[in-house]
Amino acid sequence: MAAYKATIGLEIHAELKTRTKMFCASRNDAEEQKPNVNICPVCLAHPGTLPVINKQAVAHVLRVGAALDGQLADYTEFDRKNYFYPDLPKGYQISQYEFPLVSGGQLSGVKITRVHLEEDTASSMHSEDTGETLIDFNRAGVPLMELVTDPVIESAEQAGNFARELQLLLRYLGASDANMEKGEMRVEANISVSNTGELGTKVEVKNLNSFRAMERAIEHEIKRQVGILESGQKVLQETRGWDEGKQATFAQRVKEGSADYRYFPDPDLPSLKLSELSGFSKEEVLKTLPELPRERRERYIALGIKQEDADLYVRDTHFGDFFDRVATALSDDSKRILLASNYIANDLVSLVAKSSSHSAKASWDSSIAQPSNGERDTEMLNKIPISEENFIKIISLIVSGKLSSRGAKDLLVACVTSGGDPETIAKERNLILSDMDVTPIVEKVLRDNPKAVEEYKAGKTAIIQFLVGMCMKEMKGAGNPATLRDLLEKKLQ
Numbered sequence: 001m002a003a004y005k006a007t008i009g010l011e012i013h014a015e016l017k018t019r020t021k022m023f024c025a026s027r028n029d030a031e032e033q034k035p036n037v038n039i040c041p042v043c044l045a046h047p048g049t050l051p052v053i054n055k056q057a058v059a060h061v062l063r064v065g066a067a068l069d070g071q072l073a074d075y076t077e078f079d080r081k082n083y084f085y086p087d088l089p090k091g092y093q094i095s096q097y098e099f100p101l102v103s104g105g106q107l108s109g110v111k112i113t114r115v116h117l118e119e120d121t122a123s124s125m126h127s128e129d130t131g132e133t134l135i136d137f138n139r140a141g142v143p144l145m146e147l148v149t150d151p152v153i154e155s156a157e158q159a160g161n162f163a164r165e166l167q168l169l170l171r172y173l174g175a176s177d178a179n180m181e182k183g184e185m186r187v188e189a190n191i192s193v194s195n196t197g198e199l200g201t202k203v204e205v206k207n208l209n210s211f212r213a214m215e216r217a218i219e220h221e222i223k224r225q226v227g228i229l230e231s232g233q234k235v236l237q238e239t240r241g242w243d244e245g246k247q248a249t250f251a252q253r254v255k256e257g258s259a260d261y262r263y264f265p266d267p268d269l270p271s272l273k274l275s276e277l278s279g280f281s282k283e284e285v286l287k288t289l290p291e292l293p294r295e296r297r298e299r300y301i302a303l304g305i306k307q308e309d310a311d312l313y314v315r316d317t318h319f320g321d322f323f324d325r326v327a328t329a330l331s332d333d334s335k336r337i338l339l340a341s342n343y344i345a346n347d348l349v350s351l352v353a354k355s356s357s358h359s360a361k362a363s364w365d366s367s368i369a370q371p372s373n374g375e376r377d378t379e380m381l382n383k384i385p386i387s388e389e390n391f392i393k394i395i396s397l398i399v400s401g402k403l404s405s406r407g408a409k410d411l412l413v414a415c416v417t418s419g420g421d422p423e424t425i426a427k428e429r430n431l432i433l434s435d436m437d438v439t440p441i442v443e444k445v446l447r448d449n450p451k452a453v454e455e456y457k458a459g460k461t462a463i464i465q466f467l468v469g470m471c472m473k474e475m476k477g478a479g480n481p482a483t484l485r486d487l488l489e490k491k492l493q
Contacts, residue, residue, distance in 0.1 A: 002195040004229070006222045008159055009113075009151035009190040011204075012166060013144050014176040015120060015183070016060045021141040022119040023051030023094065023269075028142050030182055035136035043141035045090040050268050053078070057143035058272075059280070060175040061101045061117050064145065066285040067169055067292055068112055070105025077271035078117075082262045086133065087122040089140055094119050097263040099271075108165045108294075110158070111150040120144040123183075139183075145176070151190065151199065156218035160211050163187055168293040168314065180210055187214050193225040193235070200225065201235040205249055207242045217242040221249050296320065303327070304338055309345035318384060319349060325388045330395075340395050347409055348391075351416045352384060385416050393422040397432075404472075404481055407431040433480040438471070441479075442487045445470045456492055464488055 018028050024042035032038055042049045065072050079097040095118035102115035122140040126133050147166065153159045167185060170176040178185035187208045194200035205221055208214040225235050240249040265271070274280040291299075293314050300310035313320035323344050330336045394411055397403035403411065403426060414425050426432050445467055446453055455463045464485060471484045 004195045008153035010149045011188040013186045016143040018056045022143040038138045065102030068105030070102040072282045078266045078269045079263045113148040156215040160215045191221045204239045
């Protein structure tokens with residue numbers, strides 16, 4: 001019997017960063033705490049009101065499409081998606097169906113089906129104490145980008161990597177903050193399992209409020225569907241939710257098809273001929289794009305930066321920008337650039353993380369905030385507590401042989417916590433390596449450690465590290481390990 005194969009497609013919604021809502025002048029403010037403040041007759045669907053298209057929202061989606069190398073529409077229109085739910089004031093949602101703004105494209109090796117624009121719903125708040133459900137319309141009408149992938153994802157890990165990379169892209173473009181804990185980015189997974197070579201029955205899983213939840217839900221759903229098929233039963237096409245406490249999916253409703261929504265063009269909104277609008281051609285949109293996450297990562301790898309450090313710089317742009325400024329100042333000195341990267345990605349990041357409640361060098365999920373389930377907020381640090389100039393001075397002291405690696409770490413700690421000129425601090429703390437004649441010290445260490453000398457001459461050459469350490473101890477850390485090692489080896493011949 002052929003092995004079961006999972007096929008996964010993702011539907012990802014992201015609230016866009018605009019001054020006003022999608023079809024009215026009400027404020028788009030994700031930070032608003034008071035309910036029903038950013039509302040107006042249009043987003044509350046009062047009779048006789050007319051929507052107006054938000055130009056900035058259209059531009060955001062086109063930039064995302066260009067970054068994905070998708071096909072930007074020349075003709076597009078908005079449609080009414082009809083369904084009834086308390087958080088949908090009009091009884092329909094303005095969305096796009098047949099003519100989306102973007103078709104095709106790819107990200108992280110995953111093909112994109114479409115990217116379109118619609119309006120968000122209101123927020124429902126359920127009270128377990130009273131049994132009431134209250135509606136906050138602040139979110140109703142907020143511009144919402146929906147991205148749909150082809151069903152080509154084969155694992156939970158691949159799905160997680162794609163969603164994280166999309167979040168990075170949205171942030172680099174300034175299209176969305178995409179914070180999942182705030183509902184600014186929401187992920188739904190369509191999962192099917194089959195061992196026939198054909199696609200299996202698709203099950204949609206909702207309520208995925210973090211990347212980890214999405215990955216766990218996909219893994220659980222694959223096992224659940226395999227179990228059903230193995231028992232000779234059929235998988236039901238339905239929508240399921242994710243229960244974080246039980247770590248399991250649960251049935252919600254039978255999955256709707258597109259016909260159930262009775263799509264038709266919205267008669268209150270004009271269709272758009274984008275080629276006739278200034279700044280909306282793909283060539284013009286491409287000119288507005290910044291360096292994208294993929295391009296930045298490739299640039300670091302080309303410099304010889306380790307993959308994990310390159311990923312860090314791409315995720316946390318404060319450290320990435322700091323490294324870029326240091327690398328520019330070091331010009332084409334690749335040795336110093338790589339040395340600087342090692343001290344930034346390991347020592348400096350660790351020091352800054354200790355002084356902050358947010359770790360800059362965490363897992364991939366550090367790029368989102370999920371305090372409720374253990375995932376950490378990567379709120380980018382506004383200030384790295386050492387200037388590029390002083391950091392470069394530390395690197396120069398290392399390269400010139402005036403500072404050992406241990407001394408460099410101690411000096412970096414001092415500069416980060418107290419500030420000041422690195423060379424002055426190094427001298428005050430006796431971190432500068434001595435240029436004195438170390439022959440007497442080496443000879444003393446060899447005399448005091450005859451057993452180590454015998455072991456070295458017997459072939460246990462690694463013992464020389466012990467002897468170097470003993471020399472450094474005699475010099476109270478002011479010796480140059482490389483110099484001491486060379487002299488020890490000569491004396492031991």
